[in-house]
Amino acid sequence: MTERCNRREFLNLNWESTIGFLGNFLAPQLEIDRDFIRPPGAGSELEFLTSCTRCGKCQEVCPEQTICLFSLTSGAKLVNTPYVDPNESPCTFCLKCIEACPTEALNLADYKKRPAIGMVKVQRDSCLGNQQVMCDYCVRSCPVGGALTLVNGIPVVSEKHCTGCGICVASCIADGGALKVIGVF
DSSP states (O other): OOOOOOHHHHHHHHHHHHHHHHHHHHHHHHHHHOOSBOOTTBOOHHHHHHHOOOOOHHHHHOTTOOEEEOOGGGOTTTTTOEEEOTTTSOOOOOOHHHHHOSSSSBOHHHHHHOOOSEEEEEOTTTOGGGGTOOOOHHHHHOSSTTSEEEETTEEEEOTTTOOOOOHHHHHOOSTTOSEEEEEOO
């Protein structure tokens, strides 16, 4: 014998199925389209967009003023959601943004799963080490042991240890900078 449900239960089940279907369909595209970095503790882009209330509290508490909010020119989907650009302003991973988030769009569990917001790439053409100039500013500034090392005078990034904080980018003395943080999704 089949179980009957009332109209409200039927509509609720259909709504949940529709949202689940759209989420599975749209989620991969949201990650592909992303060319920006979310603050520490952000999960998948779909989870983040559906849980972030765009309150701006994460930006308010950021002591480094690393967190910015998207403007309307970025589109309705992104307006007032937070992002970071560690190439402009490094993140110290103080995690105050996670503490301030009222909806857990930024949360400690996601941060522990993936404690990196990006990874540094060395621009070989610009790096002074590639030009036979002794330079280790990036390696000395890196707060994560083993994330940046010198091999024959050239910085090498450890994918396993680099968090994408951007501190090395700010420390680079090469003209135009030889380091760039890219997002990892």
